């Protein structure tokens with residue numbers, strides 16, 4: 001990305017804005033939740049394994065447990081016959097006294113069942129034939145040698161007792177739940193979800209659901225931001241739209257700062273006569289972190305600290321609001337949710353069509369990315385105007401067009417983020 005010099009110390013590049021925000025976000029406190037509520041949360045402590053996994057030596061196949069020495073010389077010409085000395089099923093205990101001193105026998109065994117000490121191979125049932133001894137006792141006939149340890153999972157081979165396998169700051173998903181449950185952990189230490197107030201601002205905003213009065217639009221961003229916060233592991237407190245007025249905005253900001261861990265306002269942040277966000281924060285003696293981000297859309301995006309908390313002020317145009325959400329808010333919220341990895345992963349792709357809008361700042365356009373011949377191709381979406389929402393339907397990427405020049409040409413290499421993946 002071409003570097004653009006900030007013309008004002010409160011005008012920040014995207015990277016600078018992220019680092020300022022991340023630095024200000026507080027570490028969350030932790031709490032315990034039941035295992036069934038752990039998915040979607042963030043692990044609040046390193047977890048050492050309280051038990052060995054598997055907890056005992058076990059068979060990995062249905063078949064017969066043997067001492068490998070018993071079948072060492074077996075071949076199709078000289079098969080070995082072993083008497084079946086008993087049966088061990090999954091769930092049976094590990095007291096194998098009757099089998100310990102027996103030699104030259106096989107034990108019928110099933111996947112997941114404990115293997116007695118001294119028995120060091122399991123032969124799959126498909127590899128043997130059933131027969132009888134001279135005395136009429138059930139036997140197996142084995143016509144090949146077995147490798148020592150074959151089809152046996154040793155105690156602790158998966159996770160030795162005491163080993164740390166899951167670390168603080170990890171997002172808990174289904175795969176981590178499998179580990180927690182395997183270790184018998186019923187109560188999981190997690191970080192408390194950050195509570196984030198979402199305040200849409202604008203006289204024109206109405207709740208979806210009612211009929212639309214002339215000159216009004218439905219509040220889309222309040223819902224979009226709340227939905228994204230939930231996806232990021234935060235708990236949104238969504239405000240009803242606040243009218244464009246200094247006192248109203250200031251009052252709601254104060255209430256939000258008292259109730260939430262951080263605040264997001266949407267709209268009213270630009271230079272119009274009725275854009276009151278900056279004046280409201282100034283009147284509250286909020287300290288600006290940045291008052292402009294060198295990006296488009298969303299150039300007026302700002303952030304402040306007030307009453308010890310962070311307030312992020314996003315632009316009202318839906319694609320500007322979205323860019324602020326993905327490029328700045330996402331990382332700040334992940335940090336506040338306790339995640340230790342919250343960097344943005346940029347991928348390299350190639351534009352299939354031009355994006356003609358020249359821009360003094362990096363431009364973040366909604367696009368459709370697809371794989372072809374081992375590279376990512378990026379199709380810009382039509383009507384990607386800042387105030388439009390239809391482009392969200394097909395967009396699976398946010399592509400960065402470097403600052404300056406006349407936009408981007410077909411074939412140009414660009415960086416992009418994937419968006420909207422589960």
Ligand SMILES: Nc1nc2c(c(=O)[nH]1)N[C@H]1C(S)=C(S)[C@@H](COP(=O)(O)OP(=O)(O)OC[C@H]3O[C@@H](n4cnc5c(N)ncnc54)[C@H](O)[C@@H]3O)O[C@H]1N2
Nearest residue numbers: 200219220221222267268269270275298314315316317320
């Ligand atoms: N003279 C100038 N005018 C504008 C500039 C500028 O530099 N000089 N910047 C433009 C740019 S770029 C943007 S982006 C907008 C940003 O304005 P705000 O962030 O203050 O947002 P609003 O003016 O309140 O709203 C902009 C637009 O978005 C609609 N909106 C607002 N909130 C919502 C919502 N919750 N859901 C759906 N749509 C929303 C609002 O109705 C407006 O159409 O300023 C430009 N102007």
Ligand code: MOO
Nearest residue numbers: 297298299320386
């Ligand atoms: O920069 Mo404005 O943020 O929508 O185009």
